[in-house]
Structure formats: structure tokens, C-alpha cells
Amino acid sequence: MICMKKTLNIDAKLLADARAASHAATDTDTIRLGLEALVRQAAYQRLRAFRGSETMVLETRRRYDEQD
Numbered sequence: 001m002i003c004m005k006k007t008l009n010i011d012a013k014l015l016a017d018a019r020a021a022s023h024a025a026t027d028t029d030t031i032r033l034g035l036e037a038l039v040r041q042a043a044y045q046r047l048r049a050f051r052g053s054e055t056m057v058l059e060t061r062r063r064y065d066e067q068d
Helices: 012-022 027-049
Strands: none
Touching: 012 027
């Protein structure tokens, strides 16, 4: 893992709210958790874009479908 030092201007209240919401121990952990969440969300959105794009797939039953 490569670490870097950066100087960031972050609103103190926003950082405090994010730290409380994430239960992070440090400001660094708060920023890391926020960035990881952003990356996961972007990957999820890219995956969602593929939903329904494959035309040759047969319909499959889902776990939440009513059982016959």
C-alpha cells in the first residue's frame, strides 16, 4: 500500500458529522472510509447500467419470487 500526505480544506462540521456517522477512530479513517464508499457506489452504478442489457438471457426465478 502506498500512502501520501495531502493538505485538504474540509469543513469541520462535515468532517465531524462523517466521523460520527462512520464511527471512525481518526480523521484519516473517516476520509478513507468515505473514499472507499464512493468507489463502491461508482462500481455499483456501473454494474447497474448493465441490468437488462443482455438480450439472450433466459428469465430466472429470484429468491423473492412466490413459490409455486
